[in-house]
Amino acid sequence: MDTAAFAAALDGMFDGPLADGVPRDARFAAVAAEVPGFTTPAELAVLNLAARMLPAGEAYLEVGTFKGRSLCGTLLDAPDRSYLAVENFQEFGMVAGSSRAELARHLDRYVAGHRLVLHDADCFRLLARPDPVPEPVGVYFYDRRHPGWTELRDIRAPRDHDSRWANGMLLLAYRRPPGAAHRMTGDVRWRRAVQVHLRAPATALVWRSLHRLPWLVPLAKRLVPKRSRTVPAGVGADGSTAGVDLVGDER
């Protein structure tokens, strides 16, 4: 993935300044209107550009598919590549089997014909295995920060849940240092163990309980810190955003 070319091409996807978040292609707004989800039309335009610039021999990886909005926008006119998505159907009210059917319906409509593999799995378990990703990952879309990766662009949202850029979008690049081992480092290994064996079961239990006992939702909102959804006030303000990460991994 040529991450520099990707970052340079970004502004051309928009009418007016990037911060205004108005994609030239109206189809992204149509996808966002039709498919329930969290990504804004502007974010779909960025993901779509990344997919369209993905070179042959590299894969696209998305973690957290929800009802399919990001995938449907990403794959509009996208080239024939390996696309992988991971969703564990345990959070954001995704406990019911109907969520799977709804996702399948949207993928049938927008994504048919692409080489897409959707894994119904916990990403922390699945991606620790060597086999699920058939090719080097050229684009990786995930809703978290990746400390230590090179920042290509930091698109700030003026406020949390902004209709143009949600809570901001970070474009990051990572290249494995030549000769570096493909093994997980010690700190990644123990963080992953905590995630898989403690946090994931606890989170699944909380979401299942909220689904069965909806009157607990206001209490849960008060108790759970929402730091990860917070952006600094004002475009261009200092401080970190916990937005959408999009990463080109050149190998």
Ligand SMILES: C[S@@+](CC[C@H](N)C(=O)[O-])C[C@H]1O[C@@H](n2cnc3c(N)ncnc32)[C@H](O)[C@@H]1O
């Ligand atoms: C913010 S939503 C994704 C929004 C989606 N990309 C869109 O465009 O609307 C995050 C999703 O990640 C899923 N998720 C959370 N933790 C996960 C995990 N460990 N493995 C796989 N999926 C996970 C949740 O179930 C949820 O559907």
